[in-house]
Amino acid sequence: GHITLIGEERYVPYQRPPLSKRYLAGELETERLYLRPARFYTDRDVALELGLRVERLEPSARRVILGDGRALDYDGLILATGSRVRHLTLPGSGLAGIHYVRTIADADSIRAKLEPGKKLVTVGAGYIGLEVASVAVALGVDVTVLEAVDRVMARVVCPEVSQFYLDYHTKAGVKIHCNTGVAAFHGHGSVTAVETTAGQRFSCDLVVVGIGIVPEIGLAEESGLICDNGIRVDDHARTEDPNIVAAGDCTNHPNPFAGRRIRLESIHNAVEQAKTAALSLLGESRPYAQVPWFWSDQFDLKLQIAGLSEDHDQVVIRGNPDDNSFSACYLRAGRLIAVDAVNSPRDFLFGKRLIAAEAVIDPEQLADSAMSLGDFI
Known part of the structure; x- marks a missing residue:
């Protein structure tokens, strides 16, 4: 089928996380931010409508109206409107x-x-x-x-x-x-x-x-889609309109690791949920159930967070913060639910797997940094 990608900025789709990190420091050229080079879209016959806003949606007619007055019809629509700064x-x-x-x-x-x-x-x-x-x-x-x-x-x-x-x-x-x-x-x-x-x-x-940021849900609200701290979607990224899916910062979705509906703000969520959304438009079924993860680069410190720490009842520190390499592990009723890894990539990687497995770990063993988290898998 034919794909049209509409974006308000004049750039091809790019990564935002480096904007406050390496790009701001002058260590990355603009082109290094691009998710794909421009030729990627040309080679696949993806039409780019850049520097244009979508003024409104007309779901009953399956049509979007652009800022320049043009109307584009669709069979399926993905809303990936993201968020705006507070x-x-x-x-x-x-x-x-x-x-x-x-x-x-x-x-x-x-x-x-x-x-x-x-x-x-x-x-x-x-x-x-x-x-x-x-x-x-x-x-x-x-x-x-x-x-x-x-x-x-x-x-x-x-x-x-x-x-x-x-x-x-x-x-x-x-x-x-x-x-x-x-x-x-x-x-x-x-x-x-x-x-x-x-x-x-x-x-x-x-x-x-x-x-902080707030979800960009104006178009969805104006078109009558249900919104509640984001565009409300199911675990297949589907809205209540059978022809519209949504993904990324703009969505509120059921998350098995939170045990409730949440809205996530991360590029990992945006990418993985978008895959689920695309499959839904193609008539395929793959529920979105990824362990959430986030990261932050500050000085020579890489903070990698896996899972969601809310409602934890115990924190276990692995390693020595004085060494600038340690992890904070969050437990709820003995089960590992989140890991904050500072310059500790192995704890982050193994932590994600343990969180997905709903692993129950003895706190004393968890605190022993001589043991790899991989030993608990």
């Missing part, structure tokens, strides 16, 4: 110099301002905020991170891992202030200071905000 709406939030990281253009704009001696304030100490901070301080930028809650990466890692990353950033020269909310931005035309809810001011030349 914006701050505070006094001064419209000033120039306040950045978010979502597109190549965003990263290019930030990179151009990361010069030695410049002052950067990062709002949020999640993946994006800390990745940008690690790149910027290595380039000689004066970096301050403001985090509203009591520890870094609090949504995704345990306190022990948070403390390790706080200490590592601090030693590298990053100034991190937790329990510090932002009240306003100041400047004439461009931002020159950030004011906290406690009244403290931090001078700056630029700001990067990383406070």
Whole structure:
């Protein structure tokens, strides 16, 4: 059949995770971000409609209306609309110099301002905020991170891992202030200071905000598809419309490892769920049941997370954080449900397999880093 791919950006489909990592550091050319070179689509007769928005869907007519007024008919439609950054709406939030990281253009704009001696304030100490901070301080930028809650990466890692990353950033020269909310931005035309809810001011030349993302579900909602923190799909990536499937950050799906419906924000989920969605359009059946995983590169540290740690009742640390290589293993009723592996790829790889197998492991044995996690398989 004939495939048309429609995208609002002018680039062929590309990886977003490196935008706050190696691409921001200037270590990757734009072309290295591409999931496939342009010729891949040409060779397979995939029509690219780039730099165009879809204005609306007409499911009853099986038609999409493009921003230039054209109408495209379809037999099957995949919604892979992803997500958009969560914006701050505070006094001064419209000033120039306040950045978010979502597109190549965003990263290019930030990179151009990361010069030695410049002052950067990062709002949020999640993946994006800390990745940008690690790149910027290595380039000689004066970096301050403001985090509203009591520890870094609090949504995704345990306190022990948070403390390790706080200490590592601090030693590298990053100034991190937790329990510090932002009240306003100041400047004439461009931002020159950030004011906290406690009244403290931090001078700056630029700001990067990383406070999460929200699913891009406008088209789906307007067309009448059921949405609830994402486009609601089943375990085959199907919406309630038999001709429409959805995949990636924009979807809310039943996940066997969470035991409930969730929305995942990861390239692994986007790729694997898209495969399931494509098979569904082809009339084939393969339920989506992948162990979720995520990663973050900060300095020379690679954090790899397998599984979902919510509702854990025990954390077991393997290895010594002082060696910059260790893992945090999360248990629920003795069963391994998640692993945070810092510079520990073997624990990550074996951890994924153990999570998929719903392995029950003795905590004392698990804590013995002389034993490989592979020994428990």
